[in-house]
Amino acid sequence: MVKYSKGTQQKVEEVMKEMKKGKLYTGKGHKKVTDPKQAIAIGLAEARAEGEKVPKKKRQKKEKKMSK
Structure with a gap:
C-alpha cells in the first residue's frame, strides 16, 4: 500500500470537495x-507540483514486437 x-x-x-460542489474543472478544455x-x-498532480510526497506515476510497459 502506498503512503x-x-x-x-x-x-x-x-x-x-470541489468536485462534489461542481467547481472542479480540467486544465486546457475547462470541462x-x-x-x-x-x-x-488532479489532486495528486497539484500536490506533486507543491513538492509533497507523492509516489511516481505508473508507466505502461511497451511490448517489444518480434520482428520476423
Whole structure:
C-alpha cells in the first residue's frame, strides 16, 4: 500500500470537495470534472507540483514486437 504525506491527503480531500460542489474543472478544455478518479489524479498532480510526497506515476510497459 502506498503512503501519502498529510499534505497530499489534504490536497486530495480539498479537490474531492470541489468536485462534489461542481467547481472542479480540467486544465486546457475547462470541462467540469465528474469522475472521482480524475479528481484524485488532479489532486495528486497539484500536490506533486507543491513538492509533497507523492509516489511516481505508473508507466505502461511497451511490448517489444518480434520482428520476423
